[in-house]
Amino acid sequence: MGAMSRRRDLWVLAVLVVLTGCADRDRPAIADGRLTATPGGLDFQRVAVFDGREAQVVLRNVGRARINVDEAWVEGPAGAWQVSFTHEGPHTLVPGSECTLRVRFAPSESGPLPATLVVRSDAKREPLIRVPLQGAGVDAWARVSPRQLDFGRIEAESSKTLNVTVINPTDMPVEVTPKLLGADRDEFSAATVSLGAGEQREVPITFSPGRVGRKQVALAVSPCRGCSDVAVQVAAESLDRAVVAEPPELDFGAIPVDKDSFRLARLHNISTEPMTVTELTLGGTEASFSHGAPGLPLVLAPGEVRSWEMRYSPGHMGPAEDKATFRVESKRNPTTDVALRGFGGAAELCVSPLNHDFGRKPIGSKTAVVVNVKNCGASNGGPLTLYGLEFHSLDGHPDTDVQFNVVPMQLPHRLLPGEEVNLKVFFEPTRAGATSGRLLMTTDVYSGNSTEIDFTGSAQEHAPCTLDISPVALDFGTVAPGKGAVLGVKVANHGGDLCAVKNMRLRDDGGGVFTMPGGALDGLVMYPGDWFSFMVAFSAPAAGGDFAGLLQLEPANPTHPLVLVPLTAHSQNACLVPSPRFVDYGVARPDCPMVPREVNYLNACRAPVTVSGVNIGPGTTDGEFVLNDTPGTPFTLEPGDGFTVEVGYLAQVNGLNLSPLFVASSDLPAPLLVPLIGESSKNVEKTDAFVQQDGSKVDVLFVVDNTASMVEEQPRIVSAMPAFADAALAKGVDLHVAVTTTGIDAATNACPGGARGGEAGRFFPVDNSRPRILTNTTPDLAGVLRKNVDVGQCAAVEQGFEAVRRALSDPLVNGADDPRTPERNDGNKGFLRDEAALVVVFMGDEDDHSPDSVDTYVRFLQGRKGVNQPQRMTIYAIAPTASGCPTSGGAGTRYAEAAARTGGEVLSVCTPDYAPLLRAVANKAFSAQDRFPLSEAPDAGSLVVRVNGSPVTTGWSYDGATNSVVFSTAPSPGAKVEIRYRRACGG
Template sequence: MSKRWGLWVLAVLGMLAGCADRDRSVIADGRLTATPGGLDLQRVAVFDGREVEVVLRNVGRARLNIDEAWVEGAAGAWRAEFTHEGPHSLVPGSECVVRVRFNPQREGDLPATLVVRSDAKQEPLVRVRLQGTGVDAWARLSPRRLDFGRIEADSTKTLSFTATNPTDIPVEVTPKLLGAQKDEFQAEPVVIPPGEAREVPVTFAPVVVGAKQVALAVSPCRGCSDVAVQVTAEALDRAVVAEPPELDFGSIPVDRDSLRVARLHNLSTEPMEVTAFALMSDEASFSHGDIGVPLVLQPGEIRSWEMRYSPGHMGEATNLASFSVNSRRHPTTDVALRGFGGASELCVSPLSRDFGPQPLGSKTSQVINVKNCGAANGGPLTIQGLDLQPLDGSTAATNPIHLVAQTLPHRLMPGEEVNLRVYFEPTQEGPARSQLVMTTDVFGEETTVLAFSGAGERHAPCQITVTPLAMNFGTVEPGRGAVLGVKVDNQAGDLCAVKNIRMNDTGGGVFSLPGGDLDGLIVYPGDSFSFMVAFAAPLTGGDFTGSVQIEQWDPGNPRVLIPLSAYSRAACLVASPRYVDFGVSRPDCSPAPREVNYLNACRAPVTVSNVFIGAGTSDGEFLLRDAPTPPITLDPGDAFTVQVDYLAQVYGMNLSPLFVESSDLPAPLLVSLVGESSKNMNKTDQFIQQDGAKVDVLFVVDNTASMVEEQPRLTSAIPAFVDAARAKGVDLHLSVTTTGIDATSNACPGGAQGGEAGRLFPVDGSRPRLLTLQTPDLASVLQQNVNVGQCASLEQGFEAVRRALSPPLVNNADDPRTPEPNDGNLGFLRDEAALVVVFVGDEDDHSPDSVDTYVRFLRARKGENQPQRMTLYAIAPTATGCPTSGGGGTRYAEAAARTGGEVISVCEPDYSPLLRTVASKAFSPQDRFPLSDQPDAGSITVSVNGVPVTTGWTYDGATNSVVFSSAPAAGAKVDIYYRRACS
């Protein structure tokens, strides 16, 4: 055998080899011999081991059996075992082998004896002396920490620790890796010769990005306890990154240039070589200085280079600066380059505002208009920062001047604008100063500073009175709406600052302020003001409570709450009209009385126990002139009429409830009374002529069950309208909505169950909802869209239009309040286009607010003095009526007359003439200018572009309009002055 330390025992006698059984001679004895003089295994490292083989030979004359072999000596240091299982029976001359292992557990000499027992008669025990020495031999490791740093994934790095063997025998060092990411490391065992030192390499080859959780346990000798070597390592997705990854030079004039700095950052702890650089496209507007490649980025180093953008053309320009990096994972690091040839222009107005002395507790606002007023090809403008900085020693928390938060960055394309609102709310006396620092990407004007100042002025605490102290809407039928008013009166000797007039509790969304929240007002001694509160009764009915708040400068009573209550349920009495608007009047010229008719629509008698005017903004302004004396019993179908006077003696807006108590209701039925008294007798209406090149047309189609005859007539007239529009060649937007607000039935087409609530039809998008003259088969698609079904129960055309053209519908592709996708009206209404609304219905409008409210809203959407216009047309019931219509369409007629539109009877068999008229008038320069009030005809004077015009126009009393025989030129400014009539 090779590497055998044992000595063979020579046989004294023996004829045959092996341990095979044979009959023993009865007159002879076997004799076992082993190595004479003993065995010395010499020096062995503690916990290591060394083996020798001892050959046992039968030198006797007879067979013998070896029973066992063992070692007597230090416990655990020696072990003996046969090399085969046995039986161990030796014939003369044969042999067996015993393996002896020396495994010292401590230092020093460890003598022992190998004892072999056999069945020899003369010498049954054979002893062999053993000698060995344990040596404390193990490698010393240095260092105890390996830091691989940060390297890019898919690369490798090798570090080593040193293993030193100070002893005179070899030592085996075995490294073991532990942890979840141990497979990304590699290390192999190594044998250290006596007195030498060796490097033990450990290789880190990451494939997964992130910090590594591993441990290195090193056994410094065979059988030794592990020694810990700390390992730190992290793998990067990319070693070399661009900071920033994109250089946006913004909008730069063509004759100028701009510099930006491109930076490469070596995130790793290893040097990284940048071998090459190139601009990847032929866009010549971008250039650079000397890059100086190849180069080496040291660990953590940031290197910068200057990039230049010199627009060679108008419009957007892009390129890619590409750095080649010695990396397997990311061989290039790119910097995107972007610029726009042609500069935006910043227009800000006003640049400063002195709010002046303002009462403590007041709230005064200033709108700051920010506009990109550059040319259409001048590029976008981005507002990047808005920093309001106090200059008077106050802090951000105590600064009385504050800015309404904006979402930044905010990008403005040429012609686009945004309004910022700044408030001054002094809470202590003395001056206040702040500046608003606006940062933009406008070339050469990156920072704009706006100055604001004001002063707090102390006044006596407020002593306002509120009328009424509580607002009761009585009963409003489900699906209907009503408005009442609150009057705020300052009867004290000092002015009063009020602010933040808004809903405190909407009652689940049923109460609202139609005019919107009021930020702040100053009420002078003896003055007052009124505001409206609306109640929209849900179709489900119910009882509702809410409250509206008014904040005042009174430390003892800073907030006044006005409780609201309302009931909604079906009523037997049907009021017509459901609210009465007396319009604007003068104290010396009160309007004519108005009538309200009440009909018992139930199948059983109803008893009316009281008719009265409830608490309003100014008690006594509305009076019952002619009303039956209760109690009254109305049989089914019976009716009675009430006349109401409006005195118009209290200036401002006046609102009161007209209540009727009946046996079927727990609370009286409400009809809202609205009037306004004005001191102003003279008025000037201003118009700016537009050219009709762009028009947005919205059809509002009645979708109630009574439209069986009328919808087919409308469908038949659509091709005539489309042909007239094509003949004019205008840029046209065409859409349809319904008069339905609340969902009614799945039988309704379009996906909204008849409750489009201003959303364009069809809500489910089964057909295009926004049509133009370029829409394929336009007439057919529009015919399908006006077939809105007959399933709703209430016509609210004006309310539908208001919702269609108000946020969130008008400015969102999807209505965030509804589950249907993409049901917003974004894109229909264009600022630069005229607006035409065509109502089609067989019954008058039943929207909750007055005609004046809706007309004012629509005018505001287009701008009364802007180069746009708004006209309302209607196919609706007229005074003559017909069996298929439901009474006169007085509200539609009033709205059409006030906006220069027209009405034809819904009873006409052919609607084509009206639709041709719509196309002819709406798509042409305006020749009819409706007045906002009734004039004394003889007081009217007209000027065009500031020049008085005495001929070429007439006053049409039927429509309350000034009509030109030849329409003023596009863009002309038309001023119509008149004295308001007493009618």
């Protein structure tokens, strides 16, 4: 039903009231009262729907008798009009008195809403009076938007304000009232606003959380006075912290000392507001942790994750802890921390070599190289496990046709700290041309589970091998139970081309009784006319018996690819007991007659024995051993009797010679064996060369560990340098000093000097930012030396010996520039002087990991100054010792061995002051050498001495006790001394 119909059809009784406050007198019987209303009509004009407007109507008794006003009501639209007395009744009006009515117009719909105010009294002539009422409802209420507010996720103790837009599209003023509901309404605030005609306003709603969690709250907005509420959905959450670390702790795990491990510290802004990160700092309790350039301040967008690289390079063994602190612009949580943990010491994989070129080999050959795999981590670093070894082709051929292979081993293979295993890798070419392959080694080492070792080689075709094998069978005769014997096989190349032979091994070891003392021979290549011999041993079991075995060789001959040498032996207790059981002539010379050796035989039985024959059986070279004095056979040997056999060795065939000496007796089915062994060498002449040292000239090379674990030690090295410089200057030594590092391969720019930590023997600094070869005349020698030993900490592997070998080898030692590198003028020319003594000082907190043996490097360094002049080349070391300490990585056994072999010293790297050792180095007396030891015993009268190329016949003598040539007056510094002699014959 429409609004106008309702106005026509609905008439309500407004209010029935009882008059009060008017005069209360007796009403005359013949008089009458008259009631008037002022004003005679009300027009409320336009009023907003749900708003209200009031006016008063005054009722006055203008008659002569009192009147009782009984009630007043409005006839009109229901709910739009209200009337009430301003005073409580009863309302009795005496003549001239008045009462007041309050009329309220509150339209609930728009449009004209006329009505009539009706007042009923007990007046006789006019009991009802009517007052017309006019008014119109206007649809005036604010429009509210949006209907949803999302405050997102913000940190507690912060605040965020969002606005609700209210618009009044009418020409009437409107009052808008926001109301907050719900359990968390106390964390929100809003204010009532009034809107003028056509006005638009923003109503701020502020979220100021104090408690953490999702909020239960709603917003009800009353768009006008009396209007129904408009619901606005509200979503909000309060966080304990807006910026969180993911993860809150970085555990680097166990890392070898000197190695690097990198982890990412991540900050996540889990709020919906931007957050500013201003600073990154470390706690400073552990020097092993560091970070890259932080790039702060920066703003983390809502939901954004940023990462910072953190580095752990343990400078000591054992646990390490620190904290990375990020400063955040936040009232509640001004910092976000990331815990840093690590452990110094882990399994560390050292592999040498990482690549190898086998060179050019014949097809059918077999060449081996040993790859050393070592767990070179600290003693507390735990085991390393080798899981897999796989060869892959790199030359385009399938993996099934790869020309390289490795000796199989039981996998997985576990290596404890310090343990190592040698992998034998073979090149066995079956096709001509160049080839390459890689061995992929899988381990559980921290830095990555795959290590690649590359191999190259090339193969050529040659004519089929023509071999001569002697003897064609090995017969060990009789060997007493529990005893052993060795015989030999000789392989000679009788062809006109190269001959490759491989896989010389026991095909059948007779149940374990036959062995090859030198081990199986993988392969070798012989030139025409060359030959070689190898031993085969027989170990007779206690039970005796007859045994057979088989030896094999594989020559490069397609028609005869396999050669077999039968092995036979018998073992039982014999009546004859030989003494000695074998004869070893040692190393002989063809021109030196060997003293014959005797073998005595005793009949240890209680019965006579008949000796039926004495002979030398087939050997590697028949005729090298001869019988000089032998009793005629047959003869009978009574119990307890004996006889002697004299055997000579001619030593005319170069190399190893083996033959069997057989004695046949009546108690044995096979003759009794006594092996004959000798080696002939043609190397007769020998020259020992020396360069006389100058006691006033010293070349000193410092080799400083530049790995990441040198955090504690490098400052001590720097501090000790003035002690060395002052002592050297005080002694007046003509000094050359240089510094290099233990780094071979470039690492990172964290190391100064221009080579990124990979000096590879070049003197520091490679970029020539300071003098690299210092002398006793260098201004502020101590200061420059301090700077030069401050080499940084970025390398991963200590290869001190290898660095020295490269530093003192071509092209560095004699060149001003290394042609292999892009850096200019990075050679070491001018440092090493022939007449000066050489001192090498290694400084590091972990042992050397260079690829070759200590002996190789020591011989190289001694060769720079003369092998038999140890005082001219001395090695010192500041390195880990057996006692160790938390900041060192294992014991420096290689450095200690090198120092001991050259007369040097080792100081523990754990010592807080390195100055005493460096003073000892500087104060070492390099006196002139007057005694020159020979490497072998000379023939009397064969000595020829030359100084600077000229023969010297007087002023020297030979001291047989020390096997030295002694000068009465020492040669002058720098003099070249050569002593040539003929090796004495062995006897």
